[in-house]
Amino acid sequence: QQLPRIKILATGGTIAGKGTSPNAAGYQAGVTPINDMIDAVPGIDKLATLSAEQVSNIGSQDMTVAIWLKLAKRIDEIFKNDEADGIVITHGTDTMEETAYFLSLTNRYSNPVILTGSMRAGTAMSSDGPKNLYNAVQVAADPLSKEKGVMVVFNGSILDAREVVKTNTTHVDAFTAPNTGPMGQVLGETVRYYTTELRAANKNTPFDVTKLDKLPNVAVVLLFADVSDVAINAYVKAEVDGIVTAGLGDGNLNEINTAAVMKATNKGVAVCRASRVPTGRVILNDETDDKKIGSIVGDDLNPQKARILLMLGLTQSKEKETLQNYFFKY
């Protein structure tokens, strides 16, 4: 029986980290080459026929649009040329949720693309990297994952790219899907799905980035009690294409920022209201009059994910209704 062909694209992160202390603290992310990482995982070669490429080797706090585009183009090429059946991406945890969502919106194939990483460097006691990498290859190679597209596999959970959020700064169980829960679990030799993703773009994605070398510039602004309008005004002055507000409660803005948003949208800046609250939706024309101030809403996407969709949406249209519909669809 032939093993599935899995391509590992390595980008860095703690999973490629090295330190001098066996205690998890104090290490450098993004240093170990991918082939050394694979060698540290017993039995991984029995799961799939593996090949690996180093796309970058960085801490994911330094993730860039340029690397996102490079990854998206390489994924497209791998599936178009039938170079692999599935892909595993090793990635730092800080921005993994953003990369996962970006790739889920841009991937034109439904083959599995699994992101994973670790919270403890390979040199730390009880490093979680080898097991996470093993689990990621298991999920990518499993027949049940065939049409499931982009997911995150971490600490035994399988999480949808749209829903996954880093919800702990240091624990090995760093990722959850606060609005929906995980899609499934990988335990021992078995992969189990409980649920399916409802909002995947996949094959029919309108966001083809294979010919782009940059994306629209979208900023995020955090709201808090008595916040001034300095940030929104500065971004408008800097001529950003869009602003996502990490608003109060169900995406509310205080008076001064309501006025600042109205000025921004009048100047043609797309403004999407999201919330700083970790779960729940932001409703159109609820407490805030979106019609009047020219804003749209991010539904239940967190601000950093709403930014990704607004960046990609703006590659297609500046029209408010079109952009709003992307947020209800994806």
Ligand SMILES: NC(=O)CC[C@H](N)C(=O)O
């Ligand atoms: N656990 C981690 O991967 C964090 C390391 C680093 N900040 C990164 O995101 O790459």
